[in-house]
Amino acid sequence: MRRTVNVLIALAVVACTPMTVLGQSLREVIDREIEMHAGGALSLPCDDASFMRRVYLDLVGQIPVADEVRQFLADEDPAKREKLVDRLLASDDYPRRMQEFLTAMLLERRTDATVPNPEWEEYVRLSIADNRPWNELVAELLFSEPREDKQPQPPEKFFLVSGRTDMHQKTRDVARLLLGRDIMCSQCHDHPTVADYTQADYFGLFTFLQETPDKAIAEFESVFVAGKKTTGPRLPGGDAIEIPTLEQGQEEESHKFRPRLLLSAALPKADNQLFKRNSANRFWYLMMGRGLVHPLDLHHEKNPPSHPELLDALADSFAESGFDIKQLLREIALSNSYQRSSQLPDDTGENAVAPTTYLASIPKPLTPEQMAWAVMQATGNLPTLLAAPAPEKSDFTYNDYINGRIAKMPDNFADAMSLFVGVFSNAPGEPEVEFNPALGHSLFLMNEPLILDWLKPKPGNLVERLTKLDENERLAEELYLNVLTRLPTEEEQVEVNEYLQRFQNRRAEALGELAWALIASAEFRLNH
Amino acid sequence: MIAMQTALDVTKTWVSQTLEHERPLTCCRFSPCGKFLVGTGQDEKVLRWDLETGEKTSLIGHQSWVDSVAFQRDPKRLFTADFHGTICCWQYDAAQPTPIWSQADAHAGWIRTLAVSPDGKLLSAGSDRVIRLRSAEQGNLLREFSGHENYVFSLVMHPDGKRFVSGDLFGKVNEWDIASGELLRTFDASPLHTRGDDFLADVGGVRSLAFDAEGKRLACGGMTDAKSNAFCPGNPAVLVFDVESGELLQMLRSTHTSDGPIKGLAFLSDGTLAGHAENLNGESSLEFWNPDQSASIHVLKRQSGYCLDLHPDGLRLAAATFKPFGRGGNGRHTMPEEYTSHHGEITIFSLFEKPAAEAT
Amino acid sequence: MYEYQCNSPQHDWSRRQILGGLAGGAIGAATGLASMFEPAVAEEIRKQQRQVLFVWLDGGVSQLETWDPKPNTEFGGPFRAIPTSIPGVHFSELVPETAKRADKLAVVRAMSTQDENHSTGVPRVQRGDPKNRGVTYPFLGSALAKLRPPQNDLPPYVWIKPGRGGFIWQDAGFLGAQYGALALGEGRPPIHINRPAAITDEIDDARQQLRRSINDRYRQRRRSSDIDAYESSYDMALQLMQRRDLFDDSLLSPQDIERYGTHPLGRHLLQARRLLEAGVQFVKVNSYHWDTHGDNFNMHLALVPQIDKPFAAMIDDLDERGMLDSVLVVLMSEFGRTPKINSRIGRDHWPEAWSLVLAGCGIKRGVIAGKTTPNGAWCDSDAYDIGHLFHTIFRCLGIDPTNTEYHNNGQPLPIAHDDCGPIAEVMA
Known part of the structure; x- marks a missing residue:
């Protein structure tokens, strides 16, 4: 009974806020952009059986049982694919699948025993089940106030896992996973050829990840160019945040200006292009098998997206929807581009089609x-x-x-x-x-x-x-x-x-x- | 110079003299007359200091490091042994001693320990597991004591002069009858040995041995619970046995945290036990125990030390120690011409309250 | 698979990738990872059966207690130097057996590398430190699996190590997991090498045939690279299952067990010999815990004989079987140990001047390359970095690093550090 209610609510949410870009639905934008840049024949739409296996694996991480397949194949309703997508997104298996995907993506099989795995898994699963906005989740990953008994909250596992207690690994992984930029090299010098990756950006983020206000300034020097520079907490490309100098006794103030707390407020926001694009790119990859920017953590000027307008459209409508993961996945799943056959168009040689074109399903x-x-x-x-x-x-x-x-x-x-x-x-x-x-x-x-x-x-x-x-x-x-x-x-x-x-x-x-x-x-x- | 009537009080211990060398020093002994101190370490030299004048004399005769030294009271002989298996005998009070005799291949490999019996015979042992008894006059072999299954690190005579004990890498402490060569019994100090499942080597061993003045207690120094055979970190420990019953009375621990074995060990005249540990990162300690209590009663934070010896006056204790010189650790951090060995120091502690005249 | 660490100067690959993409449609997909170098070169390499034994003493064996003794000097330690079978050349007394075979070896005494930490030094050394190219380079075994695809279906890169076994895909770096190492924990094969008794040869053939025909149908109008890679993982598995005898200890002679020794390095080197005889292209043997920051001299006294004896036995066996001409032997660590002796009578990490041993395929016999200063602390001749070693290794194996490169999605990458060349003194 309760489950049915949940399904109805989920459907209602889906129906109320369709993702659109300038009056076009997001799925239409996706198809327009893919087709426009195709440069060759597109693959045929996939058959129902292929669609079913694909959408089951992508949305619920599982394959269907034979009876479901038979039913679906026999179903003559022209809207059956859309209905299937909605049924899967409303099922209990969707939050579980997303938990598995997000855990592997965010923790990258790094382990920790402080937050037991079941607690973390339940936290992610329930967040997805409630369709909580992605930016909220990211904010919690970046900072969650420890409980009264000093026990860490489940999202703190993100920083507790092996390797990430190191400040540089922390900086690198936040940049890679949440901003799509592997800026490791910028620890020692500005990136020599990728102008977007600067040492100041690296240390801005490094400083932002500190625990206490007194550490909110970093001094750095390039191994190539002499001269020390400093930076306060700062997102790549953004302005440094002012942290007042605090005296002893100003504990409350000091608490408010904890850099990592400020980061959790500043990073996962709609006006943060890097966050928005990286997020959209990673969910696109989940469904489509390849990022519009690929590798996923190499967003920069010289590794541009295969479909720049499409990435912008995905990022913008994701942000406008209030970072509604379910909506985003639904729009992608219902696009023709998602529903193409993985068999290449008849007249093309097997290797002539670059995966960056999405001519055939990858x-x-x-x-x-x-x-x-x-x-x-x-x-x-x-x-x-x-x-x-x-x-x-x-x-x-x-x-x-x-x-x-x-x-x-x-x-x-x-x-x-x-x-x-x-x-x-x-x-x-x-x-x-x-x-x-x-x-x-x-x-x-x-x-x-x-x-x-x-x-x-x-x-x-x-x-x-x-x-x-x-x-x-x-x-x-x-x-x-x-x-x-x-x-x-x-x-x-x-x-x-x-x-x-x-x-x-x-x-x-x-x-x-x-x-x-x-x-x-x-x-x-x-x-x- | 030192008030002999002064009362022993280890809690008042102070450094009364330091003797330096350009290599770490690992072994030290006072001469029976109390006039000299002999120190050896990470080179081939045997160093003799005149304690009153501070004069330092190098005794030349070894081809490798010397890590064991023993004195004979009468005649005034000094025995030294090296890592190539050579023993040298010297007249220790000569102006510039040269070997009276020397015995190459006295053992196969390292000689790690020497002791002299009251009747003037020399005991030696090391990597080849055999203990040998020689005449002090010419070094001719008198007897062998076989039974250890691994390196012998330490040898000490029982005060009764009839028996001695020897400690090995496996933590076995054998008690031998010097006259018959018979193995009398074995004390189990095996906590001082560790061989983890993934170790490539045995770690630890009975690195030091000491009897109290009456011969009632036997102390065995080393470390327990080694965590690897690479850094070889462990917990410094001294096992104290009741000699008569063979029963383990106490496991003494250092108060200051160190990660290396206790190689310096000496009983004081009042039964207090002194032990010196070594430590990789930072200071180690010289500790004093009442052997009936596990925790130390007095601690002096010091650089790593490898040997302790009590002066015949009973009021001074010498420690052979490490003395950092320049940067150490991984990598170079320095220009080639500035890259030199760490140094060594013999620290002489006075075990009583510093006289007012000496105070500054 | 992608791991971008320091993306330094040669990072313009993405530009090339984009240009290539515009000019030729899809260079990445067209060349893929399958064609790594010119076909003619590939063919030439395939003709020559060459193998590698790579012995790794993890943590850093002391050069002063092995190949470059400096007795009676400031940092020399207590051990003797003994003559070797090369007149005038001495090794430490801890390697008497290897010393007798020095005339079959080349010792490089002037290695000088960059990294003083294990965590960065080990991978940097084993990946050849090719300057950072924005991708994670493969470990040597994986590199050769790619550059010299073996002529048999045995796993190209087998790693014998203490502890656990498994499949170590991270060694492959950007090449992809299929070039990773098959790790044999304690020299034992993976448990899945054993086919349950209920499946006979006939049945296995039948079920594999079914699998292949399903794949053939799936292959229609699909890119073949995924399917080929998946098929090859099965071919290799089947091949390995055929050679279970390689792991049967009852087939070993008591003499061999005695000659190699029963400690881990002895057992593992003997297992390595069997795998080399069977034709495995690259065998790495690891021994851990050589990082003697504490009690260096007692530990070297106990540890060094554990490599000396079986290594000497291995050289004898390879020589006797005529395999020294085709098997390249490398014995090394990530660095040497400090001349300076620390407070625990240990030696710390020293990348400044250290030694390694080479032998076999393409290596001159009985040479000492480079020398150190009288106190053993510094190189006193041309110094060699890891790049030089990799150039040497590749050349010995018939691969010319100046005309061979990797392609990663169309991005050309040098196989060895382009500022370095081979160590000429050791090249036959």
């Missing part, structure tokens, strides 16, 4: 979390794993497991998830943006006993359901719908049939192998 690697959800869902083991009680404090760690120090296979969702994250994630501090298939990924999918166990018939799982189907045609359909979110082609029907014929004496095992091959395929590994 395949995205499944994130570690998406991979975990999708494998558990595809094999039909998800309900059992979610139902299994997770121990209060699990001893399971990826490293112990793959080094043979833990013999028992994960038997609950949390442990299985941590195994997938261990296998498929990048090292702490390394953004997970590009597709980097490694030997470890394939060895894991081939030989991990847990994966093979999930492909044995168990009550209610995919292979068990398949064993009950005598007719191979139905069986192939069920298999493909569950794993690849589409119907098999004729050629694929034949392949399934032949495989089952060849191994007719071991049909259950053969079914597991058929499902395995789909899971191990590039089509599964990529969100295309």
